Amino acid sequence: MSGYPLETVYLFVLIISGSLTFLYILLSDILDGILDVPDHPLFSPQLILSFFTVFSAEGYLFEKYTGMPSTLIGLLSAGIALIAVLLLHFFVFIPLRSAEASLHYTEADLEGSLAKVIVPVPADGFGEILIERTSGAVAKPAQSLKNEEIATGTEVVIIKMENGVATVAKHDPYHI
Structure with a gap:
């Protein structure tokens, strides 16, 4: 060449x-x-x-x-x-x-997921939850669905995600 x-x-x-x-x-x-x-x-x-x-x-x-x-x-x-x-x-x-x-998820994907409270959720305020995912852990601000206090370490279920804030309820594995 x-x-x-x-x-x-x-x-x-x-x-x-x-x-x-x-x-x-x-x-x-x-x-x-x-x-x-x-x-x-x-x-x-x-x-x-x-x-x-x-x-x-x-x-x-x-x-x-x-x-x-x-x-x-x-x-x-x-x-x-x-x-x-x-x-x-x-x-x-x-x-x-x-x-x-x-690795990508939407807020709607988090609804129905289980999470653990890492900052206590007061009755009329915001705490923080940790959601374990296959791609890693995600922390989100959270409020209680029934305006009840939720202690650190409590397992919760995410009922609704709105504007980055999770509305959660205590998870009862024995209640369907």
């Missing part, structure tokens, strides 16, 4: 694709917002950049350390890169997308 050894071309592509991958990681949210590109799972920028990074790295290493023909090196590098990108897609990116979606 243009008089340069293939080893140099692979190295040049590796540097460029590695740099673009790093920049994409840093700026992906901004770029996704500006460009508004439709999201196709197999043709995402991170997978394309990963393919070129792995392809050029393998090509460089094979050219430098083996005596295989360049055509075989190109095909072998492309195969390894394709396998690496598919593994990355199925075992990293897909689980990350589903984890990202499961």
Whole structure:
């Protein structure tokens, strides 16, 4: 290619694709917002950049350390890169997308949840509750449904969420 050894071309592509991958990681949210590109799972920028990074790295290493023909090196590098990108897609990116979606909750999702009082709820005021979720614990201000005092450590059920404040009642596991 243009008089340069293939080893140099692979190295040049590796540097460029590695740099673009790093920049994409840093700026992906901004770029996704500006460009508004439709999201196709197999043709995402991170997978394309990963393919070129792995392809050029393998090509460089094979050219430098083996005596295989360049055509075989190109095909072998492309195969390894394709396998690496598919593994990355199925075992990293897909689980990350589903984890990202499961961390989000709305106030309506909290209604009916059990919580523990961490700051006593006075009869006519506000206390605080702690809601244990799979993604972590969430603390919310709370008021009593029946205007009764609720002590610290009491298990409560969230009846209603309104403007970030939980209306709670004492939880009685034996009463349905």
